[in-house]
Amino acid sequence: MSLLETRGRAPTALRRRAHHGARWPWMLLPALLFLAAFWLLPFARLLQIGLSPDRTTQQSGYWTVVSQPQYLQSLLNTLLLSLAVTLITLLIAAVVGCFLARQRFAGRGTLLALLTFPLAFPGVVVGFLVVMLAGRQGVLAQLSMSLFHERWTLAYSLSGLFIGYLYFSLPRAIVTLVAASEKLDRSLEEAARSLGASQWRITWDVIVPGLKPALLSSGALCFATSMGAFGTAFTLGTSLSVLPLTIYGEFTNYANFATAAALSVVMGAVAWLGLMLARALTHAGGEQPS
Amino acid sequence: MKRRALFCLQVGVTALTALFMIVPVVLSMLAGVTENYFIGLRSGLTLKWVDQVWALYADTFWLSLLIALCCLAITVAIGLPAAWGLLKAPPRWAARIEECLMLPVALPGLATALGIILLYGRFSGLRDSWLFILIGHVLFTLPFMVRPVLAVMQAIQLPRLEEAAASLGAGFWRRFFTVVVPNCRNGILAGAFMVITLSVGEFNITWMLHTPLTKTLPVGLADSYASMRLEVGSAYTLIFIVMILPLLLMLNACNHWLERQATRNALKELA
Amino acid sequence: MNNDAVTVTLRRCARRFHQHTALHPLDLTVHAGETLVLLGPSGCGKTTTLRIISGLESSDEGGEVWFDDRDVTALPIEKRNVGMVFQNYALFPNMNVAQNVEYGLKVQGVGRGEREARVKEMLALVDLSALANRAIDKLSGGQKQRVALARALAARPKVLLFDEPLAALDAKLRERLRIEIGALLKKLAITAVYVTHDQQEAMALGDRIAVMEQGRIAQIDTPQAIYQRPATRFVADFVGAINCVETDAHGEPRQFCRPEDILLADDNRYARHGYIVGSTFLGAAQRLQIDIGLAAPIQVERHAREAWHAGQRVTWTLAPRAALDFTGY
Numbered sequence: 041m042s043l044l045e046t047r048g049r050a051p052t053a054l055r056r057r058a059h060h061g062a063r064w065p066w067m068l069l070p071a072l073l074f075l076a077a078f079w080l081l082p083f084a085r086l087l088q089i090g091l092s093p094d095r096t097t098q099q100s101g102y103w104t105v106v107s108q109p110q111y112l113q114s115l116l117n118t119l120l121l122s123l124a125v126t127l128i129t130l131l132i133a134a135v136v137g138c139f140l141a142r143q144r145f146a147g148r149g150t151l152l153a154l155l156t157f158p159l160a161f162p163g164v165v166v167g168f169l170v171v172m173l174a175g176r177q178g179v180l181a182q183l184s185m186s187l188f189h190e191r192w193t194l195a196y197s198l199s200g201l202f203i204g205y206l207y208f209s210l211p212r213a214i215v216t217l218v219a220a221s222e223k224l225d226r227s228l229e230e231a232a233r234s235l236g237a238s239q240w241r242i243t244w245d246v247i248v249p250g251l252k253p254a255l256l257s258s259g260a261l262c263f264a265t266s267m268g269a270f271g272t273a274f275t276l277g278t279s280l281s282v283l284p285l286t287i288y289g290e291f292t293n294y295a296n297f298a299t300a301a302a303l304s305v306v307m308g309a310v311a312w313l314g315l316m317l318a319r320a321l322t323h324a325g326g327e328q329p330s
Numbered sequence: 331m332k333r334r335a336l337f338c339l340q341v342g343v344t345a346l347t348a349l350f351m352i353v354p355v356v357l358s359m360l361a362g363v364t365e366n367y368f369i370g371l372r373s374g375l376t377l378k379w380v381d382q383v384w385a386l387y388a389d390t391f392w393l394s395l396l397i398a399l400c401c402l403a404i405t406v407a408i409g410l411p412a413a414w415g416l417l418k419a420p421p422r423w424a425a426r427i428e429e430c431l432m433l434p435v436a437l438p439g440l441a442t443a444l445g446i447i448l449l450y451g452r453f454s455g456l457r458d459s460w461l462f463i464l465i466g467h468v469l470f471t472l473p474f475m476v477r478p479v480l481a482v483m484q485a486i487q488l489p490r491l492e493e494a495a496a497s498l499g500a501g502f503w504r505r506f507f508t509v510v511v512p513n514c515r516n517g518i519l520a521g522a523f524m525v526i527t528l529s530v531g532e533f534n535i536t537w538m539l540h541t542p543l544t545k546t547l548p549v550g551l552a553d554s555y556a557s558m559r560l561e562v563g564s565a566y567t568l569i570f571i572v573m574i575l576p577l578l579l580m581l582n583a584c585n586h587w588l589e590r591q592a593t594r595n596a597l598k599e600l601a
Numbered sequence: 602m603n604n605d606a607v608t609v610t611l612r613r614c615a616r617r618f619h620q621h622t623a624l625h626p627l628d629l630t631v632h633a634g635e636t637l638v639l640l641g642p643s644g645c646g647k648t649t650t651l652r653i654i655s656g657l658e659s660s661d662e663g664g665e666v667w668f669d670d671r672d673v674t675a676l677p678i679e680k681r682n683v684g685m686v687f688q689n690y691a692l693f694p695n696m697n698v699a700q701n702v703e704y705g706l707k708v709q710g711v712g713r714g715e716r717e718a719r720v721k722e723m724l725a726l727v728d729l730s731a732l733a734n735r736a737i738d739k740l741s742g743g744q745k746q747r748v749a750l751a752r753a754l755a756a757r758p759k760v761l762l763f764d765e766p767l768a769a770l771d772a773k774l775r776e777r778l779r780i781e782i783g784a785l786l787k788k789l790a791i792t793a794v795y796v797t798h799d800q801q802e803a804m805a806l807g808d809r810i811a812v813m814e815q816g817r818i819a820q821i822d823t824p825q826a827i828y829q830r831p832a833t834r835f836v837a838d839f840v841g842a843i844n845c846v847e848t849d850a851h852g853e854p855r856q857f858c859r860p861e862d863i864l865l866a867d868d869n870r871y872a873r874h875g876y877i878v879g880s881t882f883l884g885a886a887q888r889l890q891i892d893i894g895l896a897a898p899i900q901v902e903r904h905a906r907e908a909w910h911a912g913q914r915v916t917w918t919l920a921p922r923a924a925l926d927f928t929g930y
Contacts, residue, residue, distance in 0.1 A: 061418040061489075063415075063418070063502065064414070064415040064416075064417075064418040064419045065415065065419075066415075067411035067412065067414050067415035067418075068411070068412050068415035068416070068419070068427060070407075070408045070411060070412070071408045071409065071411070071412035071415075071431065071472065071476075072412075072427070072430075074408060074468065074469075074472075075430060075431065075433075075434075075469070075472075078446060078465050078468075078469055079433060079434050079442060079445070079469055081445075081449060082442070082444075082445025082446045082448065082449045082450070083441075083442075083445050085445055085448050085449040086441065086444060086445040086448065089448055132343060132347055135339075135340055135343045135344070136340075136343060136344045136347055138340070139340040139341070139343075139344050140344065151344075151348060153578075153579075153582060154348060154351060154352055155347065155348055155351055157351075157575070157578050158351055158355070159578070160527045160528075160530075160531045160574050160577070160578055161531060162531045162532065162533035162548040162551070163533055163534065164533055164548055164551050164552045164555060165548070165551060165567055165570065167555070168358065168551070168555050168563060168564075168567060169354035169355065169358055170354070171555075172354045172357045172358050172361070172564075173353070173354045173357070177367065177368060177560070179353065179354075179357065207350070207351070207354075210347065210350075210351070211351070214347075239333055239336055261436070264436050264437070264438075267438060268437065268438020268439060268440055268441070268534065269534075270438075270439070270440050270533070270534045270537065271533040271534060271537070271548070271552070274537075274552065275552065275555050275556075284438065284440050284534075287440060287441075287444070288440065288538075291444065297448065300444060301444065301448065304438070304440065304441035304444050304445070305441070307438050307440075307441060308437045308438060308441045311436065311437055311438060312436070312437060315436055486694065487689070487691075490687060490689060490691045491691055491693060491694075493657055493678075493685070493687070493691065494685065494687060494691035494692075494693070494752075495693070495704070496657070496677070496678045496679050497655065497657075497678055497683060497684065497685035497753070497762075498704050498705035498708055498752070498753075498756055499679050499680075499682070499705055499708040499709060499756065500679065500704075500708045501679055504708065508704075509693055509695070512695035513693070513694055513695050515695070
């Protein structure tokens with residue numbers, strides 16, 4: 041009962057002499073000041089610089105970004121890649137998550153740990169691992185050499201990028217979905233079975249809706265992370281342009297602050313929209329986000 | 331039978347995924363101790379690449395460690411009061427503020443770093459020091475300290491404990507340091523491992539903010555991948571993995587422990 | 602008799618949240634050394650009143666709280682020197698039993714030697730001397746409640762406040778602790794305010810009981826008076842069972858009595874008639890449902906070993922002074 045009652049009355053409660061809960065804005069102040077100084081203000085500056093003229097086109101950064109085809113292409117590439125990675129990640133993670141949540145066997149804990157320990161790898165390491173897997177001297181190349189007498193080198197193309205993004209997205213998604221699968225109410229599935237539903241139907245009608253909040257939240261996070269992923273693409277030195285590389289190029293090679301800033305804002309905005317969409321979809325179903 | 335087929339499918343997918351995750355890591359670790367990667371294991375095992383890495387890049391380890399520990403100190407100093415504030419704030423405010431705290435994590439690190447450079451880059455004293463990198467790390471890791479601490483505060487019903495302490499005469503700060511902080515120990519621990527792990531592995535923000543004199547571990551890794559032989563890059567990766575493995579294991583253990591605590595408390599409430 | 606006991610006075614204390622009134626303006630005096638029980642269903646305002654006395658909440662404009670002749674309205678709980686015992690114990694998990702008990706003394710700046718002596722004294726008082734160094738998650742519910750009590754008493758509070766302390770315990774334990782707390786309160790002769798929804802607890806522990814309903818005090822008196830001469834039907838119904846034994850011309854109930862206050866006979870010795878329609882076995886007693894010609898049968902309590910059966914014709918009357926009609930007696 042306690043201070044919950046004081047909570048809902050902010051203005052009057054603060055007018056009174058200090059209750060125990062009234063200090064909360066002060067305790068949040070250091071964190072919020074830090075955030076304002078080092079995230080909010082810089083972002084505002086980004087927004088502002090995006091308006092200044094681009095070096096080559098002499099138009100504002102934002103105009104340049106939407107009018108020049110190479111930037112639009114870069115945006116499109118990143119968007120499609122992120123969406124594709126998100127979908128495949130969710131699919132794999134859901135299957136693995138359900139499986140691991142329901143089966144108990146020796147070494148399950150170890151398996152889970154092995155699946156999720158790449159969580160801590162920076163993008164550059166992931167890029168390096170992709171090279172190990174699918175580069176010129178990679179496993180794939182050696183296998184294909186011995187089987188088909190030709191070298192399959194995926195690492196430096198779109199597929200390599202895709203593999204890399206998949207690699208760093210899967211661990212987090214698996215962790216979330218294993219947890220969510222464990223919390224599923226089995227009696228719903230049993231009820232469906234008693235009514236004659238096939239396993240396929242049960243999966244689509246009961247399990248997937250039950251996992252919806254977890255799927256949406258980890259999907260949104262996966263999408264946002266893929267949009268902003270830099271290290272992996274940087275290591276793979278891919279010829280295909282993705283937004284983070286384009287931004288980096290504009291900033292470092294051409295000192296084109298306006299465009300770099302404008303692109304950053306666009307990239308952030310798209311990631312943000314993805315998160316908002318996921319949140320809206322979660323609440324639309326009337327369910328609690330996980 | 332349908333169920334059998336489905337089961338096999340699940341096992342297959344899980345097994346493949348596990349292989350996908352592990353095989354490259356194992357390969358890379360092996361390459362780091364192989365005499366010559368192009369010849370393969372037949373060329374013999376050696377530690378010379380590891381030695382070379384240490385000779386070239388030792389300072390990146392120390393810097394990463396330094397930044398991670400400072401990051402931890404700052405996130406605890408700012409994050410603990412913030413978690414308390416979120417506990418007491420009205421639910422709508424708490425939700426919005428938590429979202430704001432998550433912004434540097436959800437939105438691309440590159441954009442964050444770019445903004446910081448464009449705004450603060452002109453202060454050359456700051457720009458050239460490792461503090462510049464530290465700022466980015468704190469922004470990125472703060473919510474990962476606040477969340478577990480807040481979760482623990484809610485689980486132990488902190489407001490009740492504070493009321494009891496107040497009824498015994500303890501003022502605000504006394505309550506904070508004798509009752510609030512000690513009872514959040516487990517949340518702080520879980521948060522600490524998360525913060526250190528994230529800080530050691532952070533690249534997107536750090537790459538933009540670093541200088542040739544302030545290189546962290548991942549920055550060094552990127553360097554070595556670009557300019558050194560495969561074996562050196564692999565050895566460096568090997569050392570990185572060996573460093574990060576214990577952290578991850580501790581993190582895992584902490585989270586398991588926290589979850590068991592939470593279920594035990596929930597059962598006790600019902601009983 | 603404890604000469605240091607404090608009188609607690611509330612004047613015009615009220616509490617409103619948005620549209621909901623938790624407490625209507627209330628005047629209350631707790632006499633020095635007495636145990637006053639605040640009894641009522643959830644939402645009646647008893648906990649709000651307790652928290653206003655403690656200082657954890659403050660009354661709306663115009664309310665005053667006085668300890669003896671000191672106006673403590675503006676003082677927060679830290680400065681009021683009250684001892685509080687909570688429903689869920691609120692023991693500090695990071696400290697063991699002894700450290701919990703000495704917390705208030707530490708805050709007051711009491712020296713180590715004196716603290717240790719006082720802790721020993723308190724633990725002996727609640728019969729937990731052997732557990733001084735035990736971690737609190739290794740204690741049973743009853744032990745935890747005793748530690749909470751020892752902790753509240755150690756700091757020599759002026760007023761002892763109980764917020765439904767036994768509600769989380771099972772029935773047998775509750776009964777045992779109730780007796781212990783009752784004995785302790787008598788021994789210490791400290792001013793105490795005890796909140797509960799359990800009428801048995803209230804009657805066993807209270808020197809006076811204040812029965813509360815929807816933010817107001819319905820009746821405040823000794824347990825006997827509350828039970829035998831309830832001021833309203835709500836009070837009568839809350840502290841025991843009542844029967845309606847007479848209605849007026851329109852069928853509205855007019856007279857009530859308690860189930861144990863009806864004299865029953867299987868012959869014609871009493872004036873009024875009825876017949877038994879059912880009985881419920883309660884262990885030591887049995888409750889007979891008797892149809893007396895009104896809409897609802899009355900409940901009569903008899904010793905379980907008496908032989909009554911359904912369908913039996915009986916005569917009955919009220920015991921002397923048993924009629925309850927809430928007109929002020």
